[in-house]
Amino acid sequence: MISQDNHLQIGSLLFEGLDQIDLTGPFEVFSRLPGSTYRVFGKTNTPVRDLRGLRLMPDAVLSEAPQLDLLHVPGGFGQEALMEDQDVLAWIRDQAAGLRCLFSVCTGALICGAAGLLKGRRATTHWASMHLLPFFGAIPVDERVVVDGNIVCAAGVTAGIDGALRVAVDLRGTEVAQAIQLALAYAPEPPFSSGTPQTAPPAVLERVQGSYQAVTAQRERTARRVAKRLGIDSSRQPTGTPPIGAA
Amino acid sequence: MISQDNHLQIGSLLFEGLDQIDLTGPFEVFSRLPGSTYRVFGKTNTPVRDLRGLRLMPDAVLSEAPQLDLLHVPGGFGQEALMEDQDVLAWIRDQAAGLRCLFSVCTGALICGAAGLLKGRRATTHWASMHLLPFFGAIPVDERVVVDGNIVCAAGVTAGIDGALRVAVDLRGTEVAQAIQLALAYAPEPPFSSGTPQTAPPAVLERVQGSYQAVTAQRERTARRVAKRLGIDSSRQPTGTPPIGAA
Numbered sequence: 001m002i003s004q005d006n007h008l009q010i011g012s013l014l015f016e017g018l019d020q021i022d023l024t025g026p027f028e029v030f031s032r033l034p035g036s037t038y039r040v041f042g043k044t045n046t047p048v049r050d051l052r053g054l055r056l057m058p059d060a061v062l063s064e065a066p067q068l069d070l071l072h073v074p075g076g077f078g079q080e081a082l083m084e085d086q087d088v089l090a091w092i093r094d095q096a097a098g099l100r101c102l103f104s105v106c107t108g109a110l111i112c113g114a115a116g117l118l119k120g121r122r123a124t125t126h127w128a129s130m131h132l133l134p135f136f137g138a139i140p141v142d143e144r145v146v147v148d149g150n151i152v153c154a155a156g157v158t159a160g161i162d163g164a165l166r167v168a169v170d171l172r173g174t175e176v177a178q179a180i181q182l183a184l185a186y187a188p189e190p191p192f193s194s195g196t197p198q199t200a201p202p203a204v205l206e207r208v209q210g211s212y213q214a215v216t217a218q219r220e221r222t223a224r225r226v227a228k229r230l231g232i233d234s235s236r237q238p239t240g241t242p243p244i245g246a247a
Numbered sequence: 248m249i250s251q252d253n254h255l256q257i258g259s260l261l262f263e264g265l266d267q268i269d270l271t272g273p274f275e276v277f278s279r280l281p282g283s284t285y286r287v288f289g290k291t292n293t294p295v296r297d298l299r300g301l302r303l304m305p306d307a308v309l310s311e312a313p314q315l316d317l318l319h320v321p322g323g324f325g326q327e328a329l330m331e332d333q334d335v336l337a338w339i340r341d342q343a344a345g346l347r348c349l350f351s352v353c354t355g356a357l358i359c360g361a362a363g364l365l366k367g368r369r370a371t372t373h374w375a376s377m378h379l380l381p382f383f384g385a386i387p388v389d390e391r392v393v394v395d396g397n398i399v400c401a402a403g404v405t406a407g408i409d410g411a412l413r414v415a416v417d418l419r420g421t422e423v424a425q426a427i428q429l430a431l432a433y434a435p436e437p438p439f440s441s442g443t444p445q446t447a448p449p450a451v452l453e454r455v456q457g458s459y460q461a462v463t464a465q466r467e468r469t470a471r472r473v474a475k476r477l478g479i480d481s482s483r484q485p486t487g488t489p490p491i492g493a494a
Contacts, residue, residue, distance in 0.1 A: 021431070024271040024301065028404070031299035040301065047294070047304050052278035054271065054287065055304035057294050106432075126432060144436045156432025157275070158408070165438050178441035178451045183458075184268070185353075185373060185403025187442030188435040189391045191412050194425035195434030204425045211430075 008036035008171060010070045013092070013111075014058045015043065017078020020050035022105040022160050026072050029164035032180045033172050041065050043088065051076045062091045067098045070167065074160070075107030075126065077215055083114035083222050093117065103152045103167050105160035110219065112151070113138055114226045122148040126156035127197050128212045135223035137232045158195075161186065255283035255418060257317045260339070260355075261305045262290065264325020267297035269352040269407050273319050276411035279427045280419050288312050290335065298323045309338045314345045317418065321407070322354030322373065324462055330361035330469050340364065350399045350414050352407035357466065359398070360385055361473045369395040373403035374444050375459045382470035384479045405442075408433065 010030050012023050023040070031038050042048060042058030049055055073092065082088050092115045096102055104112045109125040112118055113136025123138040124130070124146040133140040145163045146153045154163025165186075168177040194200040200208070227234035257277050259270050270287070278285050289295060289305030296302055320339065329335050339362045343349050351359045356372040359365055360383025370385040371377070371393040380387040392410045393400045399417075401410025412433075415424040441447040447455070474481035 019275075020271055021268075021275045024267055027299070027301055028266075028268045031301070038300070052274070053285070053306075054274055054278070055306070057302035057304060059300075059302070144434070158431050158433045158435065161405070162436050162438065169438065174439070175448075175451060175454075178439050178447060179455050181437060181439055181441040182444070182447045182451055182455045184405050185442055186405045186435075186437055187391070187440070187446065188405065188433075188437065189409050190428060190433055190435065191409065191416065192421070192425050192428055193434070194428040195432055197429070199434065200425060200429045201422075204422055204429055207422070207426050208429045 006035070008033060008069045009066050010036050010038040010072070011065055011068045011095075012038075012040045012072040012074065013088075013108075014040045014048055014056060015078050015082055015088075016048045017051050017076055017081070018048070018074045019076030019106060019157055020052070020054045020056060021157055022074030022076055022108060023056070023072070025158060025160040026074075026103070026105060026164035028184060029161065029168055029180055030070065030072065032183065033168060034176065035172075039065070051078065062088070065091075065095070068095055069100045070171065071095050071099055071102050072164075073102070073104045073108035073111050075105055075110065077107075079107045079111050080218060080222055082111045083226055089115040099150060101150050101152060101167055101170065103154070103163060105154045105163060106156050107219070109133065109138070109153050110136070110223065112153075114230075116230055117151065119230070119232075121151055122146050123151070123153045124155045125153065128156075128209070128216055129219060132219055132223045135220075135227040135232065135234050136230065253282070255280060255316045256313050257283050257285040257319070258312055258315045258342075259285075259287045259319040259321065260335075260358075261287045261295055261303060262325050262329055262335075263295045264298050264323055264328070265295070265321050266323030266353060266404055267299070267301045267303060268404055269321030269323060269355060270303070270319070272405060272407040273321075273350070273352060273411035275431060276408065276415055276427055277317065277319065279430065280415060281423065282419075286312070298325065309335070312338075312342070315342055316347045317414065318342050318346055318349050319411075320349070320351045320355035320358050322352055322357065324354075326354045326358050327465060327469055329358045330473055336362040346397060348397050348399060348414055348417065350401070350410060352401045352410060353403050354466070356380065356385070356400050357383070357470065359400075361477075363477055364398065366477070366479075368398055369393050370398070370400045371402045372400065375403075375456070375463055376466060379466055379470045382467075382474040382479065382481050383477065
């Protein structure tokens with residue numbers, strides 16, 4: 001546990017087409033950490049739209065960020081452009097060298113992977129993209145929060161809240177994280193058990209998989225190009241829709 | 248269940264000092280409802296800051312809203328100003344007359360109460376403000392999601408996700424809500440059971456209650472003024488910190 005005298009610089013990466021709760025879920029947790037400065041960093045100073053249209057404003061641009069202690073990389077379909085954006089990838093790599101914690105949520109793991117940071121690391125992402133992790137040399141682990149050294153990956157979308165509480169424990173201790181959980185009244189009661197491919201009704205799973213097919217195929221094409229750039233042999237990776245629940 | 252041919256107009260109220268996940272949690276659910284238009288409405292067209300500093304942009308101003316089918320009112324300390332903002336309260340009342348569903352999250356219930364919409368209604372809010380509901384003539388119910396006719400209240404902060412899934416069932420049926428839950432990978436795994444006053448460790452509860460004392464006292468003063476305006480006898484309401492877990 002790190003002393004609270006030790007001020008934390010926390011930053012989230014904001015980009016066009018992110019899935020907003022990948023950012024706003026962890027924001028709710030990290031913004032309550034004592035002894036911290038939290039800013040949202042964008043490529044430009046203008047608002048971005050999340051993949052469903054919510055508009056969020058950055059606090060500063062990437063080049064204005066100090067060396068961060070915690071860098072939070074959300075996901076969402078907009079991750080596609082970032083996986084081949086060498087400026088953003090270089091910024092993440094430069095930050096990573098001095099971070100206490102790199103924290104990805106959902107397909108934010110694909111961005112971190114494209115930055116070359118997941119080679120040989122245990123990692124997770126949204127269930128529909130889990131099969132893409134080996135293209136970055138990562139070892140897929142079908143758990144909600146995966147910790148490998150100073151890299152923490154949360155699985156899909158809402159898993160960012162659980163992952164952020166885990167990171168909060170590492171940075172400020174259990175009691176602080178518990179106090180944040182109480183303040184957020186985070187005692188979830190989902191009305192169904194439809195939150196994973198293993199537990200959703202088959203018709204629901206089929207419907208959601210169908211809606212992801214095009215974007216997953218697109219992500220795979222991008223992942224193959226990235227694998228080539230990273231020098232990872234992707235010839236033995238499977239193609240197409242991932243087997244359900246496969247790690 | 249309503250036919251999907253029946254287009255839904257959905258709106259969230261955005262205001263300075265809201266608690267952002269009260270808005271962004273339900274946004275994640277409602278923005279995925281088929282056959283709907285979802286916009287975020289503010290008093291002005293300029294960005295607002297949430298209570299921890301996240302900047303969000305409205306899509307339109309209040310006067311630009313059509314009659315909505317679903318109005319979503321988030322909470323957060325900024326609710327104080329709105330409880331005595333007659334323009335906003337009148338807008339909510341006007342909308343309420345034609346809504347299929349009024350949905351409050353956290354202390355958004357205090358805003359709806361101040362608009363006079365919770366008289367005689369079962370309601371809930373953040374645990375630290377539960378004792379204030381009777382000032383608006385509401386009947387406090389210590390449950391995570393409370394449904395009374397076409398008014399749905401979610402309890403504190405993250406309860407908005409659970410409440411939104413419940414509303415999604417009413418508007419578009421169970422299978423749509425389950426598909427959204429799967430897309431959001433909403434199978435929460437909080438690392439502790441510290442999300443309610445009843446389950447949090449006593450030291451954690453004391454710490455969080457202490458941090459709320461000033462704002463709760465302020466809310467109570469405002470609630471008393473509102474009760475007078477609404478013609479509700481608040482002389483028999485208790486004063487000061489609520490008993491833990493009291494409904």
